[in-house]
Amino acid sequence: MDVISLTKFLVPFLPILMNVGNKVFDGAIAKVGEDVWDKAKDKAKAVWAKLQPKVEAKPMAKVAAEELAKSPNDEVALDTLQKLLKELLDGDKPLATEITGLMEEDSEVISKVVNTLNQTVTGNENVVNTVTGNVGGDITNVGNIAGSTGIAVGRQASATVNITNQLQNSSNPEAQKLGKLLEQLQIEIQKEDSELTQKDRDKALKHLQNIGKFGDDRENSDLRDNAETALDALPTILSQGAGFNKTRIDTLLTSIKENLGL
Structure with a gap:
């Protein structure tokens, strides 16, 4: 399966x-x-x-x-x-x-x-539709989730997860540390009670991905520019989420900047 x-x-x-x-x-x-x-x-x-x-x-x-x-x-x-x-x-x-x-x-x-069962049962309405899936064989593949906005958001979240995992699997201790910091920030961004709009959440995740790319290739000046832009933009985006712990967010962003020397 x-x-x-x-x-x-x-x-x-x-x-x-x-x-x-x-x-x-x-x-x-x-x-x-x-x-x-x-x-x-x-x-x-x-x-x-x-x-x-x-x-x-x-x-x-x-x-x-x-x-x-x-x-x-x-x-x-x-x-x-x-x-x-x-x-x-x-x-x-x-x-x-x-x-x-x-x-x-x-x-x-x-x-x-x-x-x-449709695995998107919603609330107490118990909406049940049909999905397809096969059981049997080896655990191997992961595909895209159906649904227009679901695909876009899911892909961005997954792309950010991929770069944080890549950093954490690096042989470079500083890259490993950055990966953990970005993972913690992504957890905060994706919390349901953050009160971010989905559009802002997706923007924030894209910025984390850009930061991660620079963290994986710190000699690349273009990636450095993208990371600096991301770090400048994130405080404004995240300020829209009333549910955030501001102190924790500020601490994570400061640690990320120090890690990257920005």
Whole structure:
């Protein structure tokens, strides 16, 4: 099976797995049937027991899972969690094999959940549509999320995650430190209670990506200019988010500038 199917299977159960509750899924239970739901829930708990320690060790993955538990229709969080699960499983083949085995044990039940339920169940309206997904085979590919604005936002969030991960995997300690700082700032930007508009959130993430690119190639004068522009623009953009902890934001931005010597 692929990571998209894995994530879409887990999403309906995240409120239970993350101790948020399960009232939102009353309509989903009726759609797939109580027996199927109960079997799938037990399987989701078994899979999550393997994944949870790894997810919680990656702040961005944990935040994405928490956001999906609260808002299953959050395509930014879905895309981010898919990308990070792929990275996690690509780097831990024994775990990937375990997860694949667990999923294949009840492939028919899992397929019914994935193929019957739209994983963007919204609020208490219990909107259920049809999605497609295949279960079986190796965990390998992550694709784009459907939906016009969802694709654009998801791709930007994922592009920012990619550069922060690249920095953290660098052999350069300063690049590693920068990657962690950018990851922390991205977590703040993507928090639902930041009160940023989606447009401003996307702009901020693009600026983080530009900063990260310079952090990975510090001799490039063009990238340096882009990073300086980004650092000048970010305080203004982030000031629009009334839900931010200003002291934390200022501390992160100052640490990023010091890291880059800007």
